[in-house]
């Protein structure tokens with residue numbers, strides 16, 4: 001394609017290091033769509049004849065059919081998807097194929113193709129998040145009053161409701177969703193027509209190609225357009241944060257599914273057995289979601305480091321933009337689908353969860369709060385009195401509400417029988433009815449509110 005002034009062809013090493021076709025063939029749909037939009041515009045502007053444009057367009061649609069049926073051939077000599085398509089077009093329509101590249105460079109071509117590919121990945125991520133969000137809301141509704149221990153430092157802290165816990169992840173994923181949609185908005189500009197870097201002397205209609213490729217408008221600066229990969233980084237950064245959240249959720253399921261916890265039975269469809277230990281049901285899908293987060297974050301780092309030293313405009317380093325994005329997108333698609341299934345189909349063991357909440361003196365704060373409210377004791381002092389009660393309960397091997405009233409009175413005479421109303425896990429969660437709190441009535445409100453938010457997406 002550029003052999004005019006070269007006496008010798010590239011060495012085998014050059015060919016191999018240069019070839020991006022093994023991975024950028026994934027862009028064939030976008031590449032053909034971009035070329036069709038470009039040639040239609042060239043014809044409308046009188047830059048190529050209608051007849052030539054029609055022949056080129058027909059050839060391109062034939063290539064699309066071929067690739068759909070048989071895949072994209074990988075010839076390293078043709079370097080990348082752009083040259084591969086053009087070479088095939090030349091075979092089909094002859095020298096007229098050479099008119100397609102008028103007023104275009106592979107620099108604006110690849111920027112456009114890749115942007116369209118990343119746009120689709122972004123939309124898939126949003127759809128994947130929506131599936132997880134719907135599952136979280138459904139399960140939160142079902143478990144608005146299911147009591148479990150809430151943890152800090154992974155130590156039993158206070159009883160919470162499972163619905164409340166699940167809705168915490170709803171909030172995280174809604175924020176992720178907004179990052180993906182903000183990324184979509186920012187990338188909604190078409191680089192095509194920026195040519196190599198400086199624009200072109202041909203009288204292009206960039207609005208026309210932008211519209212044909214479903215972009216809001218053309219990019220405003222041709223130097224920026226061919227050298228910008230922010231759209232890919234925006235995707236990767238949104239993906240990293242989302243993967244981080246999915247990993248935390250996966251970790252919860254892994255802990256909950258362990259035998260000492262036994263809070264949840266993972267769906268058969270997302271578990272594996274062991275080849276040696278017949279009793280095992282391993283949370284491999286959750287573990288891989290947790291593992292994938294590391295890879296997604298690694299992909300993000302890879303592209304940031306690739307880009308950080310590049311002067312304007314295009315440099316070949318940028319060809320390395322695709323593998324990390326393709327890898328991360330594949331991992332995100334899988335992770336989102338796995339977590340949607342895990343949330344929707346896991347079986348929660350309410351009895352075990354409640355038992356765990358009743359152990360570990362999770363209602364100690366309720367005793368302290370009761371002392372503040374009923375006996376007007378300053379919280380710090382109430383905390384101290386409660387500490388003594390916890391110590392005694394531990395010594396006797398009972399829960400706080402298993403202590404005799406006389407024992408409690410011996411610790412502090414201001415305690416009376418009414419305290420037992422505050423010490424059950426049910427009373428504890430019901431009491432936490434502050435806005436955003438864990439009380440079942442609040443969780444039901446949060447579910448309702450979450451459903452309204454989902455409807456607006």
Ligand code: ARG
Nearest residue numbers: 020080106107110314318319
């Ligand atoms: N395969 C190249 C890439 O992905 C296409 C752009 C090549 N442009 C160039 N001037 N060599 O970045």
